[in-house]
Amino acid sequence: METDQESAPEVTSAERAARRKIPGNLPYTSSPGVLRRVLEKIPTSEKPGVFNSDFLSTVMGASGGAARPIIPILKATGLLNQSGTPTELYSQFQTDAGRPGAALQALRNGFGEIFRRNQYAHRAEEPALIDVIVAITGLPKKENIVRYILNTFQVFQDTAKLAREETTNDEKRDTEQQSDTSQSPPSGRLGTGRLQLAYNINVVLPETTNVEVYNAIFRSLKANLLT
Secondary structure (H helix, E strand, O other), X not given: OOOEOOOOOOOOHHXXXXXXXXXXXXXXXXXXXXHHHHHHHHHHOOOOOOOOHHHHHHOOOEOOHHHOOHHHHHHXXXXXXXXXXXXXXXXXXXXXXXXXXXXXXXXXXXXXXXXXXOOOHHHOOHHHHHHHHHHHHOOOOOOHHHHHHHHHHHHHHHHXXXXXXXXXXXXXXXXXXXHHHHHOOOXXXXXXXXXXXXXXXXXXXXXXXXXXXXXXXXXXXXXXXXX
């Protein structure tokens, strides 16, 4: 069986403290390659009753320090619930058609603070993402954790790119349909080029025995409204 031997970089006590306290609660791993390989194996592996460390090491081939953040990240992104049971989003991620959309939803679940600052973060380039991460965490741009968060985000972002393209195509189709509708003639009388209005006039006649008063009223209506 293939076993992932990539080891996580040594984490200092200061970095461990930063992991607990940095604002934004953004998930990350210092070994994004391990996370990427686990995500790549999800579609070809059976869905476990519980995605635990035994499944991670035995079936997914990821063990050791590099594998420790994987399950917490899968929980943070909504692929697993808090007891480690795969969710409906996990099942969607297993399918070819549903995987891009599931990856996009996983990004929104796990990196909600980033999306609150930029609702199109999944389309953002690396410099813009770094700026957002720095703004959220308050960490220096060259801090390792900033890079870890970015790389973890990009693992899901790479998978979500097809969802981005599908969304773009949907938007194009909506625009084309709106354009076709705006160019279509209105229902009713087609091709007449005339605006036709219908209206009702209620005339309250005064009480009088003088016929000339009525004649004057009707002459005025004919001259001003009925021509």
